[in-house]
Amino acid sequence: MKKEIVVCRCEEVTLEEIRQWINRGYDSFDELKRVLRVGMGPCQGRGCRDIILKEIARAKGVPVSEVPVGTFRPPAKPVKLGILAEGGDK
Numbered sequence: 028m029k030k031e032i033v034v035c036r037c038e039e040v041t042l043e044e045i046r047q048w049i050n051r052g053y054d055s056f057d058e059l060k061r062v063l064r065v066g067m068g069p070c071q072g073r074g075c076r077d078i079i080l081k082e083i084a085r086a087k088g089v090p091v092s093e094v095p096v097g098t099f100r101p102p103a104k105p106v107k108l109g110i111l112a113e114g115g116d117k
């Protein structure tokens with residue numbers, strides 16, 4: 028029995044799917060985001076981005092520090108409107 032490894036839990040994307048798309052030439056986080064929706068779930072990639080970047084680095088044979096992290100769109104972290112209204116950084 029083959030066990031599926033789910034990398035992006037929000038969008039239910041498996042390691043096998045990610046590897047298949049990388050092998051097709053989609054070897055950046057943003058490209059994988061467009062075709063698989065990884066990083067677009069409620070956690071905005073906090074649960075899967077690092078794993079996917081490491082997988083891209085492994086496939087390309089480069090250090091993970093050389094793999095672009097992809098586009099972050101605001102809000103990168105949820106912020107309560109009350110904090111913004113007060114102008115503070117609680």
Ligand code: FES
Nearest residue numbers: 035037068074075
């Ligand atoms: S685990 Fe991938 S977007 Fe949340």
